[in-house]
Amino acid sequence: EVQLVESGGGLVQPGGSLRLSCAASGFTVSSNYMSWVRQAPGKGLEWVSVIYSGGSTYYADSVKGRFTISRDNSKNTLYLQMNSLRAEDTAVYYCARDSDGSSVNYFDYWGQGTLVTVSS
Amino acid sequence: DIQMTQSPSAMSASVGDRVTITCRASQGISNYLAWFQQKPGKVPKRLIYASSSLQSGVPSRFSGSGSGTEFTLTISSLQPEDFATYYCLQHNSYPLTFGGGTKVEIK
Numbered sequence: 001e002v003q004l005v006e007s008g009g010g011l012v013q014p015g016g017s018l019r020l021s022c023a024a025s026g027f028t029v030s031s032n033y034m035s036w037v038r039q040a041p042g043k044g045l046e047w048v049s050v051i052y053s054g055g056s057t058y059y060a061d062s063v064k065g066r067f068t069i070s071r072d073n074s075k076n077t078l079y080l081q082m083n084s085l086r087a088e089d090t091a092v093y094y095c096a097r098d099s100d101g102s103s104v105n106y107f108d109y110w111g112q113g114t115l116v117t118v119s120s
Numbered sequence: 121d122i123q124m125t126q127s128p129s130a131m132s133a134s135v136g137d138r139v140t141i142t143c144r145a146s147q148g149i150s151n152y153l154a155w156f157q158q159k160p161g162k163v164p165k166r167l168i169y170a171s172s173s174l175q176s177g178v179p180s181r182f183s184g185s186g187s188g189t190e191f192t193l194t195i196s197s198l199q200p201e202d203f204a205t206y207y208c209l210q211h212n213s214y215p216l217t218f219g220g221g222t223k224v225e226i227k
Contacts (some may be wrong), residue, residue, distance in 0.1 A: 044207065044219075044221040045156075045158075045207055045221075047215055047216040058214045058215070098216075106154070106169065107156075108166055110163045
């Protein structure tokens with residue numbers, strides 16, 4: 001059974017840092033494109049970042065230079081390092097399988113989400 | 121970047137109604153479009169992929185159509201469990217972009 005379990009969310013002050021984790025089971029993170037998607041309270045979905053199976057990364061302009069996506073293949077885990085956090089980064093953060101390279105299996109698996117609150 | 125314009129942003133409908141939601145892409149995305157349903161406090165659930173392919177386990181009253189820049193999600197006969205917010209997602213190129221969402225409420 002495929003499972004994605006996020007952790008690491010919490011309350012952080014503006015300018016602070018936080019690292020989110022997404023532990024996967026049932027499939028291999030490094031063989032897939034993996035993305036982070038966020039949702040601010042009462043708002044819509046916003047794509048944040050992707051890491052390709054080959055290791056390349058891409059970011060939304062809103063987080064570029066502040067967030068870093070990575071993975072640990074030995075732990076089958078995806079990460080999102082968030083620095084210089086702002087109030088507007090407050091959201092539920094979801095990890096998701098972006099794609100297995102096919103035109104069928106994309107955004108079919110999501111984690112349960114972890115809440116990040118940036119406030120003083 | 122590709123912009124996804126979703127309409128309407130909200131609608132009221134009755135059980136049994138036919139519901140149509142539209143997404144328009146700012147440039148052609150072939151059929152790289154998916155539709156998601158999200159209920160309050162829940163994780164988004166994929167309903168449709170590749171514009172018109174029904175996700176396994178999703179009721180057949182949901183259907184998708186379109187290619188290029190115009191896409192439609194149709195619910196043929198709205199059921200009580202369908203009251204939710206719906207989002208489209210273009211998966212043609214990064215940055216990926218979601219539509220703004222359509223909240224379907226009970227009339």
